[in-house]
Amino acid sequence: MSTSADSRAAATETARPVPVRDRYVYALSEGDAGMSALLGAKGAGVAEMRRIGVPVPDGFTVTTAACVAAMRSREEWPERLWDEIQEHIAALEQRTGRTLGDLDQPLLVSVRSGAARSMPGMMDTVLDVGMSERVAEALAAESGSPRFAWDSYRRLVQMYGEVVMGVPGEAFERELASLKDRRGARQDTDLTTEDLKQLATVFRGIVRQSTGHDLPDDPHEQLRRAVDAVFRSWDSPRAQVYRRLNTIPDDLGTAVNIMQMVYGNKGSTSATGVCFTRNPATGARERYGEFLLNAQGEDVVAGVRTPRPLAELEKVLPDAVARLRTVMDQLESHFGDMQDIEFTVEDGVLYVLQVRTGKRTAAAALKVARDLVAEGRIDVTTALRRIDPAQLDQVLHPTLDPSHHAVPLTHGLNASPGAAVGRIALDADGAAARGATGEDVVLVRWETTPDDIHGVAAAQGVLTAHGGMTSHAAVVARGMGTPCVAGAADLHIDLAARTVTIGGAVLTESDVITLDGSTGQVYAGALPLVPPRITDDFSTVLGWADDVRRLGVRANADTAADAARARELGAEGIGLCRTEHMFMAPDRLPVVQRMILADDPTDRQAALDELLPMQQSDFEQIYTAMSGLPVAVRLIDPPLHEFLPDLTEQALLVRQLETDGPAERLARERALLDRITRLTETNPMLGTRGVRLALLHPEIVVMQTRAIIRAALAVRRRGIDPHVEIMVPLVAFAEELRRVRELVAATADEELARGGAADLGYRVGTMIELPRAALLAGEIAEHADFFSFGTNDLTQTALGISRDDAEASFLTSYARSGVVPADPFATLDEPGVGELVRIGLGRARRADPGLEAGVCGEHGGDPASIIVLDGLGVDYVSCSPFRVPVARLAAAHARLAVGA
């Protein structure tokens, strides 16, 4: 059983390509699950159900190719399309014995959108097509239920008016609500036949008034225009946005499913509902569903009435529910995965309208995958394939309770996942002070700088107006696992007034807000959160991924806490330990500043001597957390002025002191201003940093090397096994690396000799983060024990885009308008940056075939990038601790993609 289920499941997942065919319409009997590219997922699913004996309404499907052809020629349909539809309608009429517009046995049809990839709620559907006043009369007579007939008619007018004729839906809703008020009706079902008849007339009036046209009575005209409206809904703004967010190509088109109507609104033995074969929130193996008696499908989705749990339906319609249970089991077996099923019961008879793979939380995805493997339904490979690595993040952060209905104040970039609730703090000091008292705060800034790090650390979440996915706030927050929404453009901070205006609302530091870092949305007040938990399912599934993947996965971690967390999440070492974050701690910054501002070598050395034991102690803790695993420490990278106050702020301070300051203070601040001015760079990203700093100030390299080696010696005495790697950043010329390596080696060897531990190995490598370094990788490899591609900076320089500036301005617009397929700082730019990695790796390995090479940019935690990097042949990726599980799974996916 598992074999056949698997093969079918595979078939739905890798749909056959759209063939060139000579027709635009397929009967249900002509389709199967493999034809979703042509028939849409819904059409293919219904055809497949029909094939395996699940009861579905009769009908046919207009292909996605028809939609594409119709959209391409703007308002014109392809020549044969309407003829084909009419032929299939005629065949349907013959099979059902009912006829469109007939006054004895009228045929009504549903016209439903259905793209190859599910876009729930994004496109349109029209039910009850074929209705008119005269048909309603006929249906009332035929069914013996005038209420059902007029309810169906008012539904047609409402949906057709809105979807096809463009009448705002609120006009109908208002009228319905007002009628219910007048009648004292709690629910739609409390309205009488007469009410519904009257409502239909009023609705027709609304259509006429809004559009200047009558709703057409001709069922064929209704059908044609309904199909066309579904086509057009493919290009609606919301559908376009959805496709962009989900990277669905714009040229796929939607299929249109035309099926005989089945009626859940035919009285108390009729119902409509949605069910899942397992619990989509937890993954528990229990049927889960909701229904409404005497209703049509849209009522469930629209939340007009509150649906009731499936179990209750059993009491009313036991036979139908028994049949539904059988069908649920059959469909889960058939597709080998948890299914999401739409059904209708008409007069006690079950029809399934739609089947699809059920969306689920990350926790449920893990449990279902593990259970299905345990049940022997799918193999491990299939289980791994089914879990979206990006979704794993969810499991590791508190998330917003999905049941909330709050309307966001604004939104920005979903920079660091998870949800956070806290009172606003407008500066880092305030955040730190209030955080220390146990208050939950959200740090809200124009943008953050390294100066704000204590505020970020103390906050539940970070919200910035400026900066993108890899802005300082975003990177730091992700590194800490703190939720962050970055670059929320309509955020205005007035520091003087201590207020922040978000999307029109003026808030102060006593107001609470909620951030959803997973979606980028910002809400007023405190929304309910769901806590994270690492489960057995998680460990089991990630264990499978580890068996499959080739890529190593390390973490970017600067503290022992980060390192410990990373190891817990499966990191196999530290790929990037940034030492400058250690410099930013409030107790160290003054020493660092003294070092920078020192006027003579003696003062500078004194400051460095003071920093050495601090750094050593950090390294000792990190080695301890990573005992037995490699720790790649990057020598200091940022330009020195990043450790000094901001130029403009300092100029303002001096200006103020000029009028009222004590002379001594003024002189001191002026000297500092002078130094900042001299150190300030037009383009710090391209300035005196990395190895350049190391060559200008070898004394810093010496201090850092001593701290790195002394720490290793110290922990070894305590039984810890340190694997030391020293990484030189921003190398462009082989000679830079040669010189710094010489200095590092001389210093390290001196320390090892002094410690009597010449056997303690260490490796010296370099970051490849400049295009020149990639091109000259062969030469550079001669001086490196390993490479680490810094794809953040490589992206900045290869593309000429400053990540601190660009995402809030033109890059956002580029992504929105399709100039770039994705943010290149989030997903590796394969043709550009990927090409540099390919060239660099190739040249380096020609020089040194065994050279180990990792990637430590943000891309190391991005699934799409990991697949590319696996293909390029790097040895490992390194990402923030919370992305480690994502990377482990994505690395497994990369191998499975190659195997497939």
Next chain:
Amino acid sequence: MSTSADSRAAATETARPVPVRDRYVYALSEGDAGMSALLGAKGAGVAEMRRIGVPVPDGFTVTTAACVAAMRSREEWPERLWDEIQEHIAALEQRTGRTLGDLDQPLLVSVRSGAARSMPGMMDTVLDVGMSERVAEALAAESGSPRFAWDSYRRLVQMYGEVVMGVPGEAFERELASLKDRRGARQDTDLTTEDLKQLATVFRGIVRQSTGHDLPDDPHEQLRRAVDAVFRSWDSPRAQVYRRLNTIPDDLGTAVNIMQMVYGNKGSTSATGVCFTRNPATGARERYGEFLLNAQGEDVVAGVRTPRPLAELEKVLPDAVARLRTVMDQLESHFGDMQDIEFTVEDGVLYVLQVRTGKRTAAAALKVARDLVAEGRIDVTTALRRIDPAQLDQVLHPTLDPSHHAVPLTHGLNASPGAAVGRIALDADGAAARGATGEDVVLVRWETTPDDIHGVAAAQGVLTAHGGMTSHAAVVARGMGTPCVAGAADLHIDLAARTVTIGGAVLTESDVITLDGSTGQVYAGALPLVPPRITDDFSTVLGWADDVRRLGVRANADTAADAARARELGAEGIGLCRTEHMFMAPDRLPVVQRMILADDPTDRQAALDELLPMQQSDFEQIYTAMSGLPVAVRLIDPPLHEFLPDLTEQALLVRQLETDGPAERLARERALLDRITRLTETNPMLGTRGVRLALLHPEIVVMQTRAIIRAALAVRRRGIDPHVEIMVPLVAFAEELRRVRELVAATADEELARGGAADLGYRVGTMIELPRAALLAGEIAEHADFFSFGTNDLTQTALGISRDDAEASFLTSYARSGVVPADPFATLDEPGVGELVRIGLGRARRADPGLEAGVCGEHGGDPASIIVLDGLGVDYVSCSPFRVPVARLAAAHARLAVGA
């Protein structure tokens, strides 16, 4: 005759490589002109002279290989070296019948440095080796001239003391001057034998006192230590600096020439001098030289006495001078070029001590080359090879009169050649205002910005404290042909006090300074200048270059005046017309600012409408100057905030207005501050500029395109033939170019249709200035009619170095310490940036084999880069107007290098 002369000349120019030999010393009779790599230029020249019968002193040469071996093993000489020297000394003693240290017929020798490539004055020489008190007595007896003997002895003590034993030269000079004072002697020659004897004793005392050691009397010890001192002088700091400036490798070593002394100080029938076979300042065909009677060679060079013109020597020593004339003609014929000759006459007998190709001014180089071709001595190819393209700059700018003896106040980078004299102006407005009154000013700034352009234009020269060879000041100044010294680090400007401190001197705006943009030196006061002139020689030689070169040469020009000058200097079009400089004119900047600050599209469009006719008028003038030749206009490139005031300045202004400003003004300036803050970027180089700006503000592209096309239509009506090229900057993605091209084409075609001139062609191309663009050149080429490699930005991004910041800081130190072979912004980084050009060109031409590709970075005017670019296959280079002749000649050199 010309054939044999040419072949010999070629031999001296392309010296044979150093062979692996089994010995370190060569007799003169074993050498020839082709052995300069082994024997040094001096040793090979003397051997060659001996070979062709020119009278030279007897001797031998210690090879450069010996120096390299000795230096490599630090203080140790190669094993056989001393033995070999002693063997050759013995042979020399036998040939001359004189013996080192002999008290009857003592042999004295000169020990002279001589590298393969001339490094005049950089290394050391010791004369009169073999002298001691007893030898002096003997020589006095033998020669019958005690004065000559003791003069030679005191010379030995002085030179040996300084060169070998490290005694500061001033100690001897002071003593000599004091003795002359006491004796009332005007010149050395006025001193008596007794004086000289006493001086030798005093000098020995100085040596003893300074070093704690006696000067050795043993002539063999003297010789050995003198040779060693010459070896060591190869690695003296000044020699290292000279080699770096002249890109001479550090591992060549110097040869040491040991020759029997001949004495120009043997009385009134003896003399020493230097002569040129033609005038080195003008190139005129006249023998030119200077001499001193009764002196040794170092007296001429050291300027101890003022030498007299050669013609006067004829009266004193007619036979020797007749012989010298014959030798001069012989040597010029033999080597086929103007020669620089050192000679000594001893007792009426002529000896030639050295011959080398004569250094000459650029004007002389052109004249000599042209004359030698006219005289049939060399062919055109040889003539072209002999002229250094870099030197051509000299001909086009006023230069400092080389006879000045002023000591510079400080020095910076020689950013734009030529000399300038003017009164200091500390801001651009002041410079412009004072310049307008006819005052000569030198603009002195921390650094310049586009705001300063009117000040640069009005100034005779520009001096900045910050920025490098391609800083704003340097680029703009070179473009205008204005001399510029950039990045003079010890320049401190106090704008409040209106003073500038340069190397200790405090100057105000009433002080005059002189800049030498060719050397980077800065002087107090007004130094005499020599005016430039474009001569027939210039035109003739550049015409030859044009016949040889393959590369086209265009100019970077933004104004009609620049364009006209460029055309005069041989430019074949404009490769880069920057439109933003047009935006900076004082009458336009307010309109540009209004455009940027506009709150709604209507206001923005109004400002653009105002700018359109201004830009159109600029283009009309440029097309007119370049009629019949292509003009590549680059669409606006810099980020918009460059057109707004500086952020810090504006913050200070607002702060000030907050205390005492009118409310309305405060509000306005605050709004402006807010806008500047929003537009200000962390790394503007990598920010919203170029095509990114074009896509964000298509209305600017439309305006510029209209101006470009309307101008073409307008000038065509006046009989001008415009060749319009529109260039899109900073493209990283093909899609960017596709969109902008579509917009440009739609606008241009509309204008052409309106003008009834659909036949007026225009081309749309792109800059390739980002690594990604080079890698994706194949895709990008599909949307481009041509490419222009912007190697400035390509260098910045490929190397990750901001040219505005780096040169004043780490890059200077990199060049000094040899991390980089040359400033990559001045000379193309062939392995990195050159590789990107190679990849880009290859991929583009695979997509479009006929694609035209130029280079418009600063490298387009750099000879070394031009040779690389010629080899890479670009079609043309574009450089600042004054570099056009340099580029024409360098492009010819590139072809000759391939042919050789």
